[in-house]
Amino acid sequence: MPGPGAAQLLEVWGNGLGQDPVRRALVMLAAAVPDADPDGLVDWPLGRRDTQLLAFRASLFGAGLEAIAQCPGCGMEVVLAFTAADLAAPQYAQSAAPLTVSLERYEATLRPVTSRDLLALDRTNPEQLDSDSASPAETALAARCITAVTEGGAPVDPGTLPPEVLATLGEELGRADPAAATELSVQCPGCGQGWLAPFHIASYLWSELHHWARRLLIDVHTLARAYGWSERDILALPPLRRQAYLGLVAT
Template sequence: MASPTDMLAAWEIGLALPASSLQRTVLLHALARPGQEAAELLGVPVGTRDAELLDLRIALFGEVLSVRIDCPECGAELEFDVDATGLAAPAPRTEPEPLTEGDWTVRFRLVTSADLLAVRDGAAGDRRRELAARLVLDARRGGRAVRGDRLPERIVHLLAEAVATADPAADISFALECPDCAARMRTPLDAATYLWDELDSWARTTLADVHALASSYGWTEPDVLALSPLRRRYYLELAGHG
């Protein structure tokens, strides 16, 4: 698991990145796989990445997620806790079953962070087709090879559905019912956003602890970070900061 030093370093870098950005997501994923090269991280399927981010969040901050959303039907503000342990789907297969439709057969791979980075600046329609082209390993119509960027719109649409089916963990969500209007909804969970918000809160609290203990005892940041949470809290109380 990531050390407090690694967590603070990631937080410091992440502050300079746009909120909810893909770069910040990849940065957080590096905490889940310490020591792994960036190229390897970028090549991990999105569902696997998000499941690992959720596992990291559980390891660092516990199993309970505090969720706050507005009901899309009546606008009521809903606050509730969710058990994060059962949200992520099982890891996807390395290579999914080919898409077959009529005389078409398309072998494809799953979406990775590298793919999303590559298409992020295009228009919505262009991104969809460009992403499809990147995912195609081999496309044939009636036995004749077809380039991934020459697929008809119908096959591009079916390919998008096949990719989503093959990697269900890429769309983590949970069902709930509004207590005010009884509307049923399915709410997506952005594992990176939840993890970042809690990392941000933890980092600011930790730096405040470092400041208080450094002022009281002359300790360095590594000295404070080396303390267990229980011992740190005890020293803060002794120094009058509890």
């Protein structure tokens, strides 16, 4: 497995346990870019974060991905198979940049959303920001990402904007960072309905890492009982040799 060794990756998993989704993503991001300043990663735009996590995932588990989406029409579970390259559509390849939005007498400049912004919302599931109606958290997020706003040409405090204006600006945030939201085009083989299913690489990668770590711990336990080796010695073994020893234990 390229990238971090088994011991390092197991440490990443341990550091992510018990964390909320945003902090967990930052733990994995720090492992993906070990030369970067950890304190600066929290201010990366979400699209940059997720693009790096997708590349990290490919280096660990390969380019192929599988997921299950439930049809909103008939409820059928649809198995999706795709690659990291499939997610690199032109709209997601655009760099994050400030965005100017005009709304009647208001004009606002929005910056891309960062992990710091999501942490400030104090939410346990920030991936649910894409709901059909604006929530207090969404309007608070929009207010945080306004770098400048005028009303009739005069500067105003973003905190004084009407809720409906903040809600509309919140809907525009995605245009400042197209790579921050990934959707898969799906068509149900049962009823034929098509829809866009959201895909969150941070959650996907954590799930894979969690299952990998649990399996590895079982392997360590098995070999330690059989041979009396330490965890360090077992994790230092190349994966193929570790599997070979596990095969001998099972015989």
